[in-house]
Amino acid sequence: MRYLRPKSIPELQEILMKENGNDYSILAGGTDLMPRYRTGLQLPEIAIDIKILPGYCGISEENGSIEIGALVTIEDIRKNHLIQKDLPCLSQACHEFAGTQIRNRATIGGNICNASPAGDLLPGLYLYSAELQLISAFGSRKLPIEDFILGPGKTALKPGEILVSIHLKNQFDNSRFYKLGLRQSMAISVINYAMGWSVVEKSISKLAIMAGSVAPTIVSLDGCCKSFLAMENDESIAENIAKDIFPIDDIRATAKYRQQVLKNLILHDLRKFPG
């Protein structure tokens, strides 16, 4: 494997132009790429380490929108007061994300580009309508996260393009993240979800639930939320959850368990709401 480490955006762009068409992978924290090396899975021929690129490791707020640089680590997001206050699902997800050593290396950009169905940041990013800033030698563009992540490990990144920042806006008065892993820490999610809601005059006026690890990409449980807002019974809410998700059997759990446990947890959450 060839290892390249650009120090600036122009240098990176030059590398990306040169390696266009070659088998390369962007490396930031390396926490998804390096385990592949150990277990003998296919590795890219070239690793382009962007960890020291300047300008993409900050968190800032402008006009009610929060911008997170793609190189910000999970641990930095976890500790950030702005995120804790305005984007609680993200700080909760970072709190439950792997262990300290991995949180110190792994980046938000990497978690998005890895596009794992079980990625812990993803449900929150969907809930907060994340827009992703992508740049390449030919310009830049912005994509909503749901148009960026196409399937497990698959994104809309074009050759030569990289993710540099994430823009988020929380449209809910309340939100929370839930993760179910098979042990209390250092576990990949069996299911996870982010839930956002607003209350007007003691009743829920707005509700959205983004569920992970139950389909190839994060699923917005629209049917379930509509059903709840229309005050339908638990049975039809549960039916609507089942309609929206496509879980699979894997080493962590069966599809049947994922479906049941997501239903149990969401119904439990919804029962606590007024009305």
Add this chain to the structure above:
Amino acid sequence: MVKNLLSTKTYIGQPLKRVDARGKVTGETQFLTDISVDGMIYSAPVYSRIPFGSITSIDSSEAQQSPGFIKFISAKDIPGENQVGVITNDQPLFADKTVRYIGDSIGLIVADNPARAFDIAKLIRITYTELDPIFTIEKSQSVTTGFIHENNISCQHKVIRGNVEDAFANADKIVEAEFTTAEQEHYYLEPQACIVTPLESGGVKILGSLQCPFYVQKAVSKVLGIPFNKVIVEQAPTGGAFGGKEDVPSEICARVALAAIITKRPVKMVYGREDDIQLTSKRHPFKLKYKVGVTDDGIITAAEVRLEENSGAYSTLSSVVSYRSAVQAMGPYVVPNVNIQSISYYTNLPPNGAFRGFGSPQAAFGHERMMDIVAEKIGMDSYSFRKLNIIKPNDQTITGQRLTSSVGAMETLKKSYNASNWGNCPRPQNEGRIKTGYGIALTHYGNCLGAAGWFMDGSAVKITLHRDGSVTVSFGLVEMGQGALTVVTQMTAEAFGIAPSRIQINPTSTEYVADSGPAVASRNVIMTGQAIINATENLLPEIKLAASKFLDCPSQNIVIENDKVTDNAGNTHCSFGDLTDYMYRSNYRMETTGWWHVPELNFNPDDGNGEAYFSYSFATHLAKVKVDTLTGLVKVQKVWAAHDVGTAINPAGIEGQVEGGISQGIGWAVTENLKYNNGLVQSQNLSTYLLPTANDISDVEVIIIEEPEPQGPWGAKGIGEPAIIPTGAAIANAVSNAIGQQVNQLPISPEYVLDLINQSKEQ
């Protein structure tokens, strides 16, 4: 036994700091991955990639072209016997015809660096005629052709006593249940590793991460066809073993020894984690079938038990695991009529073998789940029902062995129950999402090797006094993380009456001491302790004679205590160093050896009656769990663990053992879940094989109970394995108590718990 050895206890019972702590905490201790030898080359295993079949060709031509290739070694290169079976001769060193599991050894690649060795090993092209593989006990039992060996039964044991049929006919109630338990991977932090150096003698010196140097010596001697005295096996600092380095290092060291002899160079091999988990042994999965007869007032009258074990591709230690599970199948309870059958079946999985508890945790899961199920059926609480049937001094075990002393079962039950305060808790409010439950489980663990291994149940020490008063001890068992060096230091200090700081323990080597049997079966404290007492007795008269001359007083007055030599009247004294200096100058003997073997056991293997083990350690674990009824997740909150250890040599060490055992038990019962797909391990590293983290283990309250064992050194018994045995069963009982459904399997996966909860909703 010398009188003052029993009466004075200066260093015994003290929580002496681990003598090996510093190196292990600072990282100064050199494990095998850190160790190099001049001229060293490296090897990697070549193994079967199919679960069952016969080899049709082996082609090493591509491997031979690879840069760094030195040698490919296979069955045809073996000068001695192609056999490494530890009890049964069913396991070749290198398969030449049949392969029986994914990981079955075919050869060894030797190369100039470790990464290359592993890469080149993958270039050996092997073709096979595949046979229909067998992975389950059910299939192993039912096939009529295509056996894995001559037939599919690896071994069997039984215990038959009294008249079960009559007892069932007269019982007020008969209760039946079936259980299953899963594999467990040892997950020692340091994988299997060794360095073998060829010697001028024509022999080899082996430095290995291992538990049983004398097993390795025997295996290597057989494979190389050279005498034992040309095979020197030294144990390197070993990063965990738990039974996983009992028999497995024999085959690994034998292969590398062969490579060293053939290449005439030192050869090193360290398994990667993924190879280690695929190639080496695990805890046996059991199927357990219980039928228990009981009177209406709660007296157990009969038990019929069938234990079935998945032994994997080779029998390795299955026979002794099966023996232990059979004789302990009804736990520490009095059951006058029994019919116990324990049978191991071959399958095309990695061989299952020794793992802390050695069949006992599985048996405990059976008998302790059964105690709760029977108690519920007759309307008794699980504590009272156990108290009624528990074994007391002068009662007989199921094998008809009368236990006369050091029977602390009742004490462990009462003390853990009282400490938990379960009896005074109101029935937990189990209406909400989280349900709380309590569960009790006991064990009576037979110390040392028992009747099945009596022929090798003796151990040696050699103790050298130096003229400056320092002392070197060589013992035949090993330190593998359990704290052996510290207790051996304490026991030597106590036996001589000298300060622990005077004592240095040699790395264990076949070079210094006689075959002491395996470092297994929680036997180090008893065996080495008794051998130390014996060694001291052999030299003490001479030391006292020297002291009487040196201090000018009668030798019967000499007392060595608290690191001082006195005349016991305060008239005169000297330091131990002054005495040894005098002894050296006066040509006194400065070295002693000691030996102790387990008392002869009267046991009949035909009906399983008699003395199964000479002594038993008793324990009760009482677990408190919380169950999330929405997800099925189980959190073990606390375990009250009462252990009858005879006499505590090092209470801090005992606490460590118990906390470690319970953590490992929580792993087996709750988080760990080894998964195979057609014989290939799926959960091959820590991201999918879920060892419990610090957040998953429970609070532990250790309660030490001392019922001295007359045959144990200073009254001590073993603790290493009792620490894990009741944990899984106690957790399963607690989860059953919380959700009101019987937990009949391990692991208690959230999916299984949720299924049980759904069943109770349907009822």
